[in-house]
Amino acid sequence: MALFQWNNSFSVNNSEIDKQHQKLVELVNSLHDAMSQGKSKDVLGKIFNDLIIYTKSHFKSEENLMLNKNYPDYTAHRLEHQKLTNQVIKLKAEFDAGKVVISIELLNFLKDWLKKHILETDKKYMPFVN
Ligand SMILES: [Fe+2]
Numbered sequence: 001m002a003l004f005q006w007n008n009s010f011s012v013n014n015s016e017i018d019k020q021h022q023k024l025v026e027l028v029n030s031l032h033d034a035m036s037q038g039k040s041k042d043v044l045g046k047i048f049n050d051l052i053i054y055t056k057s058h059f060k061s062e063e064n065l066m067l068n069k070n071y072p073d074y075t076a077h078r079l080e081h082q083k084l085t086n087q088v089i090k091l092k093a094e095f096d097a098g099k100v101v102i103s104i105e106l107l108n109f110l111k112d113w114l115k116k117h118i119l120e121t122d123k124k125y126m127p128f129v130n
């Protein structure tokens, strides 16, 4: 079973952004699957890296959308994106250095990291961007 099940409560009523969030969920699930199957560090590292790259591009497109719509909380939202990005980059560096391994705790952290941001922060821009 997938670690992270997408459901409509995550929707921000913007099909493009929903698609991007679904892709992020999929990447977290892929990392979980690869871990469960005992894949090599190289394979795990590659998926982890894809997750970071896709997260950055998603944040960028959300920021552009908020800017275009003159979203009043743009700055605070962008700051949260930067914080989240730094957290995940730090984790990846620790993983590369062999200081952390991909574990269920780490995956739950990534899941909650994403879930909380979508439900608590992204949802706030809904009335402005749709
Ligand atoms: Fe988002």
Ligand SMILES: [Fe+2]
Pocket: 059, 062, 077, 081, 117, 121, 122
């Ligand atoms: Fe966001």
